[in-house]
Amino acid sequence: MSCIRQRSFVYSQFAGRVVFSAGAVRDVAAEVRRLGCRRVLVLSTPEQRGLAESVREQLAELAVGLHDGAQMHVPVGVVRDAQAVATQLGADGFITVGGGSTTGLGKMLTLESGLPLLVIPTTYAGSEVTPLYGTTQDKAKTTGKNPAVLPKTVIYDPELTLDLPLPVSLASGMNAIAHAAEGLYAADLNPVIRLMALEGISALARALPALRDAPRDIGLRADCLYGAWLCGMVLANVGMGLHHKACHVLGGSFALPHAEMHAVMLPHALAYNASAAAPALASLSVALGGSGKAGDAPGEVFALLDLLRLPTALSALGMPEDGLDRAARRMVERPYPNPRPLEQARLRTLLDDAFHGRPPRIDVGSLS
Numbered sequence: 001m002s003c004i005r006q007r008s009f010v011y012s013q014f015a016g017r018v019v020f021s022a023g024a025v026r027d028v029a030a031e032v033r034r035l036g037c038r039r040v041l042v043l044s045t046p047e048q049r050g051l052a053e054s055v056r057e058q059l060a061e062l063a064v065g066l067h068d069g070a071q072m073h074v075p076v077g078v079v080r081d082a083q084a085v086a087t088q089l090g091a092d093g094f095i096t097v098g099g100g101s102t103t104g105l106g107k108m109l110t111l112e113s114g115l116p117l118l119v120i121p122t123t124y125a126g127s128e129v130t131p132l133y134g135t136t137q138d139k140a141k142t143t144g145k146n147p148a149v150l151p152k153t154v155i156y157d158p159e160l161t162l163d164l165p166l167p168v169s170l171a172s173g174m175n176a177i178a179h180a181a182e183g184l185y186a187a188d189l190n191p192v193i194r195l196m197a198l199e200g201i202s203a204l205a206r207a208l209p210a211l212r213d214a215p216r217d218i219g220l221r222a223d224c225l226y227g228a229w230l231c232g233m234v235l236a237n238v239g240m241g242l243h244h245k246a247c248h249v250l251g252g253s254f255a256l257p258h259a260e261m262h263a264v265m266l267p268h269a270l271a272y273n274a275s276a277a278a279p280a281l282a283s284l285s286v287a288l289g290g291s292g293k294a295g296d297a298p299g300e301v302f303a304l305l306d307l308l309r310l311p312t313a314l315s316a317l318g319m320p321e322d323g324l325d326r327a328a329r330r331m332v333e334r335p336y337p338n339p340r341p342l343e344q345a346r347l348r349t350l351l352d353d354a355f356h357g358r359p360p361r362i363d364v365g366s367l368s
């Protein structure tokens, strides 16, 4: 097994309070008071309104309202509507209850108003700890990075994830693993984030297969949420490469489902980078409970998808085959930093493999 020992690095920390425990949501009122807020607006999607109602009840007079207009990809119109509601009610802070889509709305509201944000995540997307944000308008996605979008407090309560449907849970867990897996070969990786990446991957790789047989096991749900937090911290702190670029292109241009698309693409992106990032992939394999050989890591991720009975083909997610050329072209435009330079022709074959659900192929170099 190879080892990355970094003797020179930069580590800067985003300050934020994390409260993690089963039942933690019952302390939400104390956390809101701690932020100095007295009139918070609770935000959710229409589907998570029931869960958000229960949070609002915990808050009693500290909540001025509940807005359930959050939508996938944070449409600008939704941000405007929620802002208008917040202004009308005189809100002095925001609480989101939901997955990355709802967290994304809260981030935009806090960015534009300067009011504090408290996030209660109910998926494993990890957005709650990253300074990254995005909105969509007329099908075009605008993204940005600004620490001002970060919540002041995150409450992780695994009880709130018990009803997250199993296929969504498993795909969301793979989305989290993707953040940490790519972080392992980031040029700006540091030893603290590396530890978080390995611990996050190993927590999820152990818990997700077990969750398939026991989706309401609170211990497994806690392990998944813990792993998701750590993997989110990796996404927040180091640069992402080919895999995230590919998902940005596929999600933005073809509106593929976010977490499932990450799951399908990850083995292929890792295989592309295997020879250029062998020590990182060897450590990934160890964290997955695999052989510890770099060349085995992409196949081990692919096998995990199979074990979790997740889709392995972009075709199953609604990707049009005649969009693959365009996707390969876009992936090499303004590329993210990546251990191996991006070659459009090879990426086109990679996309073909991902489209048809073939196993990942490792094409260059000898790997141990």
Ligand SMILES: NC(=O)c1ccc[n+]([C@@H]2O[C@H](COP(=O)([O-])OP(=O)(O)OC[C@H]3O[C@@H](n4cnc5c(N)ncnc54)[C@H](O)[C@@H]3O)[C@@H](O)[C@H]2O)c1
Binding pocket: 045, 047, 048, 072, 073, 074, 098, 099, 100, 101, 102, 104, 122, 123, 124, 125, 126, 127, 128, 130, 131, 132, 133, 134, 160, 161, 162, 163, 164, 165, 168, 172, 235, 258, 259
């Ligand atoms: N900015 C970042 O750092 C970052 C990181 C990851 C994801 N994202 C963004 O987040 C979005 C994806 O987030 P997501 O994967 O969490 O999806 P999501 O928020 O859209 O939720 C996925 C599905 O799960 C349902 N759901 C959520 N919580 C539930 C619960 N507790 N019980 C039952 N159903 C529940 C939702 O209704 C939805 O149908 C994308 O827009 C992505 O770009 C941003």
